[in-house]
Amino acid sequence: MALQHASPGQVIALSPYGSQIATAKSIALFKSEDLEVMRLVLLAGKEMPSHRVAGEITIQCIEGSVEVTAENATHVLRPGHLLYLSGHSLHAVVALEDASILVTVVLKRTAGQGGAPA
Amino acid sequence: MALQHASPGQVIALSPYGSQIATAKSIALFKSEDLEVMRLVLLAGKEMPSHRVAGEITIQCIEGSVEVTAENATHVLRPGHLLYLSGHSLHAVVALEDASILVTVVLKRTAGQGGAPA
Helix, strand or coil, X not given: CCCCCCCXXXXXXXXXXXXXXXXXXXXXXXXXXXXXXXXXXXXXXXXXXXXXXXXXXXXXXXXXXXXXXXXCEEEEECCCEEEEECCCCCEEEEECCCEEXXXXXXXXCCCCCCCCCC | CCCCXXXXXXXXXXXXXXXXXXXXXXXXXXXCCCEEEEEEEECCCCEEEEECCCCCEEEEEEECCEEEXXXXXXXXXXXXXXXXXXXXXXXXXXXXXCEEEEEEEECCCCCCCCCCCC
């Protein structure tokens, strides 16, 4: 995730990687005050094990297909499908085909943040 | 915007309207604790005049093309293009072609909210 982040007002192209997907990398597109937006690449069979994030998230399939398991339900996302999950939802993602997905996370800032954990 | 909102974990299809776009309506897809997500339809020449919202927003073009003017810069968004704008950014959108766009707004909740303006 070494690419430079986009700035406000900068156009980000989300065209499918298509035949280039095997060498594409997951990238962080931007992280702003309230949002973190990533484009993740998951090749067929790859999995993001079950995890939670504090904020709400949306997952949009750009290409390929993924299976999202969240709150004891399983959904298959194909291109153009969007799913949103509440904050703290336990969710896992597995790629059924080579896939890239757009993930938007609402950042939860707490009054006490800023101190790194020891 | 009379359609029922999606719930967390419900798959929302964002396929282009294509030849049906002339009769498609702008819809609110969901409004959650922190996000409001809408799919807006703007037929060629239609404009959303300059306005601001408190929270950060992303605008993603699903089909057609729109011109977004924000903070004294103008950007053309085509299918698969994503733009994010800081909170309180003055922005206007005009459709160059019949277009549908996905707009995600971070809701800003303030301690004093809840009281309706008189």
